[in-house]
Amino acid sequence: DAKTTQPNSMESNEEEPVHLPCNHSTISGTDYIHWYRQLPSQGPEYVIHGLTSNVNNRMASLAIAEDRKSSTLILHRATLRDAAVYYCILRERRDFGNEKLTFGTGTRLTIIP
């Protein structure tokens, strides 16, 4: 399984940008990079995904390195509600109909008021 490496935890001040890094040096050419987050006592929630180009949506931005071996999730202005565990996941497509998400340990983001 292609794996990702993330820091165990990070802290950020409220209303400041947050950059969450992820290393995925064994990524294959067809793997998408997905980010999910899990708020306390809730199920995981999709945040953003990308393949090669940087991506923006209403929740966050995703910056992907040119060699695709790393990526950074950017929260432009963190709020207390962004405190969660953030998972960087490679979506593997081994064969048709066998895609799965492999969750790592994620980064626990703490927002300081």
Added chain:
Amino acid sequence: DTAVSQTPKYLVTQMGNDKSIKCEQNLGHDTMYWYKQDSKKFLKIMFSYNNKELIINETVPNRFSPKSPDKAHLNLHINSLELGDSAVYFCASSNRDRGSTDTQYFGPGTRLTVL
């Protein structure tokens, strides 16, 4: 309306019992999943169904049996419950056939405690 719902939210039972957890999605998705999150917070896929057909079956004891009566439901039945089955179980769904990127939508989880 809840997109992916699970019942019950909490389940406390004795070792050796048989129990079921129900999952329903109203998103019109064609693929559903069961994940297990243990006490160390590792989230691991167990099963995946596409159009009522099993497509992913990880190394899960055969005491666990998913049942999909239709595309909108994927229930998890567990026989002879053991202490190690205590965990939070999440159901999820996605729409794969549209050539989408398989974004998964998760339910709120069912916390199973085996005594």
